[in-house]
Amino acid sequence: MHDEFPELTFDFTAKIEHLLKHRALLSELGELGCLFIVSAVESLSDTVLANLEKGHTRADVYAALEIVRDAGIALRPTWVPFTPWATLDDYIDILEFVQAERLIYHVDPVQYTIRLLVPPGSALLQRPAIQPCLGPLDQASFTYHWTHADSRMNDLQRAVSAVVAQATRFDEDPATTFQRVCELAYAVRADEAPASASPVLLDHRKKAPRLTEPWFC
Incomplete structure (x- = not known):
């Protein structure tokens, strides 16, 4: 798709834990036209995150942000x-x-x-x-x-x-x-x-x- 329509861009939604798990894929996604990723961060409090069973921690959020940025992709966090x-x-x-x-x-x-x-x-x-x-x-x-x-x-x-x-x-x-x-x-x-x-x-x-x-x- 990218070869035929190189101007085409896309975005997707992913959990913080999945961004960390599949970090090796992000650079390729950036090269293929991914502009941004929406991710439900929700909170930076480990207490809140544990009660919501989000599957990530405060430290994970910082790690995911760095990984996504290194891939040339913007992260759009959502919050509760x-x-x-x-x-x-x-x-x-x-x-x-x-x-x-x-x-x-x-x-x-x-x-x-x-x-x-x-x-x-x-x-x-x-x-x-x-x-x-x-x-x-x-x-x-x-x-x-x-x-x-x-x-x-x-x-x-x-x-x-x-x-x-x-x-x-x-x-x-x-x-x-x-x-x-x-x-x-x-x-x-x-x-x-x-x-x-x-x-x-x-x-x-x-x-x-x-x-x-x-x-x-």
Whole structure:
């Protein structure tokens, strides 16, 4: 296909564990036209990852990012930052990772709002750790309501959702939205948000391939 249509590009979705397992194939995929890979990172907290049974660790995420980049492919991580086990520090950790690794334009802002869904039949319902947070089943959304033990996390999720919804309506630059989300999160922790992304970092916008609409993985 690549020989006949060399201008043709593609992307795919893969687990972090599979990127590590099949790392030897990534360079060839990059040469054949793979622009980016969507991967459900979900969290950088090993506690959260263990509860979600993601099959990878925080260290694995960094390793996969390096491998994918070395192959000339962009990684577009997806997140579930609001879970019963995530702390405020975990949330800010995601933001700091995104900025430090120059991924601002590789993460759709809606990803900073995602809250764990617990539908009937979910294996999560069998976990003792979720029971204190669990509420009744919401028939309309077909998911169990849950409340974080730290009320600040519930408030932050609502505030970030409002900011991102407004940003989407006005087609706001993702870097601007990211900075606003950072300011919200750091304010909750009573810290000052770090300086906004530098022009060098923002230059990566034109190098960040993406789908035409946000993708939930």
